Amino acid sequence: MPVMEPDLDRALLRDWARLIDDGPFSSLCWGERIAFDNPESLTLLGALAAWTDRVRLVTTVVIPQLHDPVMLAKAMATGDMLSGGRLTVGIGVGGRHEDYRAVGADPATQTMRQMADRVAVMRRVWAGEKVTESTLPVGPPPVQHGGPELLVGTTGPKTLRSAAGWADGLAGITLDLDADAQNALFDVARDAWRAAGRATPHLATSFWFAVGEGSAPREQVHRHLLRYMNWIPSDIVDAMAPTTGWAGTQDDLRAVLTRFADIGTDEIHLIPTSSDLDQVRRVAEVVADLR
Known part of the structure; x- marks a missing residue:
């Protein structure tokens, strides 16, 4: 979803979601x-559940430390039901103190330790355990037994290893x-999940994208990064922009997706840098050719 773009409204978000679906x-x-x-994010989850029927809905990422874990578990269980x-x-733990404050x-x-503690509370809620001396446990129960699949958002091997005991996979960038x-990070995940006696992890990564001809796609990525990375001095963002994310033609994108498929990537989450449908x-034309 183009949630970090300006001037969004209900119609655009609905049309984008239905086009994906x-x-x-x-x-x-x-x-x-x-x-x-x-x-x-959680309000949007309810709308996306109503606007779509087929695709999985993936929060990439929600930060548990910004929420009460019981209320977050209840909201997610409601989203799973809807x-x-x-x-x-x-x-994930997030990268900006301003959001915490x-x-x-x-x-x-x-x-990661604080996040894992909150995950443990969420798992208890989803399992139907009482977290207080209430008459009934916190509901509704999620549709998926034991709760929704959990992916950890990280790029670090140490933090990835620490999540092997509770996460179902990786949502990287x-x-x-x-x-x-x-692929080296994926190998860390594969080894860590194996050592923890867990099933093979779901391996997902993501990157910013812009598709088009000539210099326009790279300029689009640059504009997006300047807006989104507003906590970083603009001269640093300017220096990052030529090599951050992906920009190119549909043929170029096909080659990139194939390269990541070859290393065993289960899923790529493409991060929009425009709200242009x-x-x-x-x-979609590229993905249809690869299926």
């Missing part, structure tokens, strides 16, 4: 920010589209 895509994803003008069991919960959360909790580096249509 009608297309050859496997999932519909969106991220969370607080000190930004994006739609609130979507008919199509929810995957991607979670905006909701009165302690930036000192921005750790690659800035420079280095497939060899991504034609971007979705052009990517």
Whole structure:
């Protein structure tokens, strides 16, 4: 979803979601920010559950430390119910202290240990355990037994290993589209999940994208990064922009997706740098050719 783009409204978000649902895509994803003008993630989850029927809905990522874990578990269980069991919960610690401060959360909790503690509470809620001496447990029960699939959002081997005991897979991001580096991280996940006696992890990565001809796609990515990365000095973003994310033609995108498929990537989450629906249509043509 183009949630980090300006001037969004109900019609655009609905049309984007339905275009994804009608297309050859496997999932519909969106991220969370607080000190930004994006739609609130959990409210959007309810709308997306109503606007779609087929694709999985994936939060990439929600930050548990910004929420009460019981209320977050209840909201996610509700989203799972409304979507008919199509929810995957991607979670991470986030990278911006301003989002923590905006909701009165302690930036000192921005750790994997703190996130894992909140996941444990969420799992208890989804299992139907009482978290207080209430008459009934917190509901509704999720459609998926034991709760939605959990993906950990990280790029670090150490934090990835620490998640092997509770996560079902990885929702990563690659800035420079280095497939060899991504495969090395995937190998860390494969080894860590095997050592923990877990099933093979779901391996997903993501990158910013812009599809088109000539210099326009790279300029589109640059504009998006300047807006989104507003906490970073603009000269640093300017220096990053030529090599961050992907920009090119449909043929170029086909080659990139094939390269990541060859290293065993289960899913790629493409992060929009425009709210132009034609971007979705052009990517859909590429994905349809690869299926």
